[in-house]
Amino acid sequence: xxxxVDMNKCQDHGQCVFAAPDVFSMDDGGHLLYVSDPDDALRDxxxxxxxxxxxxxxxxxx
Amino acid sequence: MSSGRVVVVGAxxxxxxxxxxxxxxxxxxxxxxxxxxxxxxxxxxxxxxEVLAGKASFDSLALTPxxxxxxxxxxxxxxxxxxxxxxxxxxxxDGSTLAxxxxxxxxxxxxxxxxxxxxxxxxxxxxxxxxxxxxRDELTRPGVRVVVVGAGFIGCExxxxxxxxxxxxxxxxxxxxxxxxxxxxxxxARALLRRHEERGVRFALGTGVAGFEGDDRVxxxxxxxxxxxxxxxxxxxxxxxxxxxxxxxxxxxxxxGVLTDEWLRVGGRPEVVAVGDVARFPNARYDGxxxxxxxxxxxxxxxxxxxKSLAAHLAGRERESAPFAPLPTFWSDQHDFRLQSFGAPVLxxxxxxxxxxxxxxxxxxxxxxxxxLVGVVALGGxxxxxxxxxxxxxxxxxxxxAVPSTSTSTSTSAVPSALTVQGASK
Numbered sequence: 340x341x342x343x344v345d346m347n348k349c350q351d352h353g354q355c356v357f358a359a360p361d362v363f364s365m366d367d368g369g370h371l372l373y374v375s376d377p378d379d380a381l382r383d384x385x386x387x388x389x390x391x392x393x394x395x396x397x398x399x400x401x
Numbered sequence: 402m403s404s405g406r407v408v409v410v411g412a413x414x415x416x417x418x419x420x421x422x423x424x425x426x427x428x429x430x431x432x433x434x435x436x437x438x439x440x441x442x443x444x445x446x447x448x449x450x451e452v453l454a455g456k457a458s459f460d461s462l463a464l465t466p467x468x469x470x471x472x473x474x475x476x477x478x479x480x481x482x483x484x485x486x487x488x489x490x491x492x493x494x495d496g497s498t499l500a501x502x503x504x505x506x507x508x509x510x511x512x513x514x515x516x517x518x519x520x521x522x523x524x525x526x527x528x529x530x531x532x533x534x535x536x537r538d539e540l541t542r543p544g545v546r547v548v549v550v551g552a553g554f555i556g557c558e559x560x561x562x563x564x565x566x567x568x569x570x571x572x573x574x575x576x577x578x579x580x581x582x583x584x585x586x587x588x589x590a591r592a593l594l595r596r597h598e599e600r601g602v603r604f605a606l607g608t609g610v611a612g613f614e615g616d617d618r619v620x621x622x623x624x625x626x627x628x629x630x631x632x633x634x635x636x637x638x639x640x641x642x643x644x645x646x647x648x649x650x651x652x653x654x655x656x657x658g659v660l661t662d663e664w665l666r667v668g669g670r671p672e673v674v675a676v677g678d679v680a681r682f683p684n685a686r687y688d689g690x691x692x693x694x695x696x697x698x699x700x701x702x703x704x705x706x707x708x709k710s711l712a713a714h715l716a717g718r719e720r721e722s723a724p725f726a727p728l729p730t731f732w733s734d735q736h737d738f739r740l741q742s743f744g745a746p747v748l749x750x751x752x753x754x755x756x757x758x759x760x761x762x763x764x765x766x767x768x769x770x771x772x773x774l775v776g777v778v779a780l781g782g783x784x785x786x787x788x789x790x791x792x793x794x795x796x797x798x799x800x801x802x803a804v805p806s807t808s809t810s811t812s813t814s815a816v817p818s819a820l821t822v823q824g825a826s827k
């Protein structure tokens with residue numbers, strides 16, 4: 340599984356961090372950090388994060 | 402168990418999510434999605450902001466369906482005109498009929514229009530891509546004068562975007578004394594009024610619209626006190642109306658959207674569910690009173706829950722036991738600030754306290770019923786969400802009150818009957 344975030348779209352809403360804290364986090368400045376190749380066991384939460392992104396900036400690829 | 406067909410009526414985010422979640426819940430039968438717009442589902446929050454500002458193309462709005470929905474049939478540019486729930490059939494405006502085993506109601510809302518005398522031309526709403534494109538063309542005319550009717554979320558977002566585009570005359574009209582005061586309460590509403598005024602938005606508050614001036618197109622807005630505001634463009638953001646007429650005659654409660662039970666099932670029929678803005682559902686997190694919630698997160702939340710209950714029924718399995726209990730969330734970007742909300746502020750609007758910061762700068766405000774925190778709203782820069790996150794955890798941890806919910810509630814509860822933030826980030 341590969342996680343791709345369009346950082347041009349991202350506006351740091353942080354909804355993905357709530358949905359998938361093992362994949363997404365915020366740095367001290369409130370900007371997004373993420374794991375681009377998380378373990379497949381995290382697929383459900385990564386999909387949830389993609390669904391709840393207000394900018395629809397997150398793609399999950401196989 | 403994979404024979405038969407589920408028909409999803411409505412092809413916006415709620416319809417798409419319903420199709421995806423049916424697959425995730427194990428439904429392998431046919432899925433047909435019917436939508437009256439010509440477009441595949443797209444994301445609406447940018448319509449009043451980036452699209453209006455000319456910063457977003459349709460490609461950037463389109464929602465990418467999950468691979469699991471590759472075999473879904475999309476009947477776009479087609480409207481459902483009638484449902485016959487006893488016969489499990491939906492009639493379409495092209496004269497055809499779709500028989501179903503399962504039905505998902507996802508027809509959403511349309512903008513309410515002002516019923517006033519005067520011309521129609523020059524009057525706009527913002528709900529669809531076509532709406533936003535039409536309004537953008539008008540806002541970019543040099544020297545244009547704009548009157549926004551309705552100081553809710555959409556109205557304030559449009560006013561902010563217009564100012565950002567360089568429009569020098571933007572006036573927001575509302576019968577209430579402060580913008581967004583209904584969903585947010587006085588404390589934040591005052592802070593928002595000041596921020597908008599500092600950035601060049603004018604307000605005519607405490608007065609409604611009596612009519613429009615002009616022959617072929619609008620030239621002015623007549624207020625309730627007789628004042629006339631010159632206007633080349635009027636934006637009506639005065640709430641919304643549920644698209645439920647096609648369900649008439651089936652004995653379903655359509656009083657405000659489509660009434661559902663706590664599994665989003667409609668009219669006591671396990672094969673019919675409602676999702677998105679149009680669903681009026683009890684939220685077990687609060688008090689069991691069914692409400693519609695027009696927040697961006699709700700289509701996804703409702704689709705997940707409804708698809709599970711529908712797929713279980715169609716497969717002859719027991720539905721899952723937990724009733725629906727989403728944590729509502731909304732945001733609104735206006736000028737250079739963001740509002741970020743978790744929970745149900747409107748339920749605690751009579752007891753609003755500053756939790757962090759100061760209304761003149763970044764602030765987090767809490768809404769209470771007694772000592773129970775029921776909602777938080779942060780106002781500030783783009784880091785406001787992070788500030789509110791700590792309180793979001795508190796809201797999630799709170800035990801759900803043991804109030805029995807009922808799908809036929811005629812509750813006389815004092816809390817508002819509609820947890821509706823008008824068009825918040827739609």
